[in-house]
Amino acid sequence: MAGGAALPPKENHAETFARLRDAHAREVTEDYVEMIADLIVEEGEARAVSLAERFGVTPATVNNTIKRLERDGFVSSRPYRSIFLTDAGQTLADKCRDRHKIVYDFLIALGLDAQIAEFDAEGIEHHVSAETLDVFRAFTKSSKGEI
Amino acid sequence: MAGGAALPPKENHAETFARLRDAHAREVTEDYVEMIADLIVEEGEARAVSLAERFGVTPATVNNTIKRLERDGFVSSRPYRSIFLTDAGQTLADKCRDRHKIVYDFLIALGLDAQIAEFDAEGIEHHVSAETLDVFRAFTKSSKGEI
DNA sequence: ATTAAAAGTTAGCCGATGCTAAATTGATTT
DNA sequence: AAATCAATTTAGCATCGGCTAACTTTTAAT
Ligand SMILES: [Mn+2]
Ligand SMILES: [Mn+2]
Ligand SMILES: [Mn+2]
Ligand SMILES: [Mn+2]
Numbered sequence: 001m002a003g004g005a006a007l008p009p010k011e012n013h014a015e016t017f018a019r020l021r022d023a024h025a026r027e028v029t030e031d032y033v034e035m036i037a038d039l040i041v042e043e044g045e046a047r048a049v050s051l052a053e054r055f056g057v058t059p060a061t062v063n064n065t066i067k068r069l070e071r072d073g074f075v076s077s078r079p080y081r082s083i084f085l086t087d088a089g090q091t092l093a094d095k096c097r098d099r100h101k102i103v104y105d106f107l108i109a110l111g112l113d114a115q116i117a118e119f120d121a122e123g124i125e126h127h128v129s130a131e132t133l134d135v136f137r138a139f140t141k142s143s144k145g146e147i
Numbered sequence: 148m149a150g151g152a153a154l155p156p157k158e159n160h161a162e163t164f165a166r167l168r169d170a171h172a173r174e175v176t177e178d179y180v181e182m183i184a185d186l187i188v189e190e191g192e193a194r195a196v197s198l199a200e201r202f203g204v205t206p207a208t209v210n211n212t213i214k215r216l217e218r219d220g221f222v223s224s225r226p227y228r229s230i231f232l233t234d235a236g237q238t239l240a241d242k243c244r245d246r247h248k249i250v251y252d253f254l255i256a257l258g259l260d261a262q263i264a265e266f267d268a269e270g271i272e273h274h275v276s277a278e279t280l281d282v283f284r285a286f287t288k289s290s291k292g293e294i
Numbered sequence: 295a296t297t298a299a300a301a302g303t304t305a306g307c308c309g310a311t312g313c314t315a316a317a318t319t320g321a322t323t324t
Numbered sequence: 325a326a327a328t329c330a331a332t333t334t335a336g337c338a339t340c341g342g343c344t345a346a347c348t349t350t351t352a353a354t
Contacts, residue, residue, distance in 0.1 A: 006185040014203025016269050038153040056161025116278045122163050123170055127270025131263045
C-alpha cells in the first residue's frame with residue numbers, strides 16, 4: 001500500500017469500513033456525554049439550551065438526541081429539567097474527555113495552533129485506536145522532555 | 148482547554164461542530180471516489196459488485212450511493228455498466244488519495260503497524276485540515292531522514 | 295440456443311440526525 | 325397575580341445511508 005498496490009487485499013478491506021461505520025454511530029453520543037460532563041463542571045448543570053448553543057443545533061435536535069441517549073442508558077432527564085449522566089454516561093464521558101485531550105495535546109505538540117488543534121481533534125478523536133492513542137500520548141510526553 | 152477551563156468560549160464553539168458535520172457529509176463521497184479511482188487502476192474498471200465487496204455493504208446500497216454521486220456530479224454511469232469518474236470526481240479522488248496516503252504514512256512513521264494505520268487512517272483522513280496535513284507530511288519526511 | 299449464474303436495479307423499509315413551526319411549561323418582572 | 329419571556333417539548337418533515345426481497349439484465353456454461 002505504502003508504495004505498492006493501490007488497494008489492500010479485498011478479503012480484509014470491508015473490515016476497515018465496518019469499523020469506520022461503527023465509529024460514526026458512536027460520534028454524536030460521545031460528543032454529547034463529553035459536553036454534558038464539561039457543562040456540569042463549568043456551569044453546574046447541563047441545560048438543553050446550552051447544548052444547543054455549543055453544538056450549533058436547534059433545541060429540538062438536542063431533545064431528540066437526549067431521548068436517544070436516555071434510551072441507550074447514558075443520561076437521565078425529567079421534563080423541563082437539566083440533564084444528568086448515568087454511571088455509564090459518566091464513564092464514557094471520562095474516557096472521551098481523556099481521549100480528546102490526548103489528541104488535542106498531540107496536535108499542539110506537533111506545532112499546530114490552538115484553533116486548528118481544536119477543530120481537528122473534534123473529529124480525529126473518534127477514529128483513533130487504543131494503539132494510536134498510546135503513541136500520541138508518548139509522543140506528547142517526550143516532546144515536553146526535549147525543551 | 149489544554150490545562151485551563153473545560154470548555155472553549157461558547158461564542159466559537161459551535162463552529163467546531165459545524166465543521167465536523169460538514170466533514171461527515173463528505174466522508175462517503177470521498178471514500179467512494181477514492182475507491183473507484185483505485186479499482187480503475189487495479190482492476191481496469193469499477194464495478195458495483197467490487198464496491199459492495201470492498202465497503203462491506205449490499206449492492207443496493209452501492210446503487211443508492213452511486214446515484215447520489217451522479218446527482219452531485221462526481222461519477223457517470225449507465226445501467227448495468229461499470230462506473231466512471233467525472234473530471235470533478237477524478238480531481239476529488241486524487242486529492243483524497245494523496246491525503247489518505249499522507250495520513251497513513253504519518254501513522255507508520257509514528258511506529259504503528261500497517262493494520263492499525265490502515266484502520267485509523269480511513270477515519271482520520273476526513274478530519275485533518277490543510278495545516279495538519281502539512282505537519283504530518285513534514286514529520287514523515289524528516290523521520291525518513293534520521294535513519 | 296438454452297440455461298444457469300452473476301451482476302445490477304427497483305421498491306419499500308428503517309434509524310440517525312438534522313430542520314421548522316407550534317404548543318407547553320417554567321421563571322422573571324412588573 | 326398577571327403578564328411576559330425563556331426554555332422545553334411535540335409534531336411533522338427531510339436527507340443520508342444502511343437493509344431485504346423481488347425483479348431484470350448481462351454474462352458464462354452447457
Ligand atoms: Mn468529537
Ligand atoms: Mn470531543
Ligand atoms: Mn476514509
Ligand atoms: Mn480514504
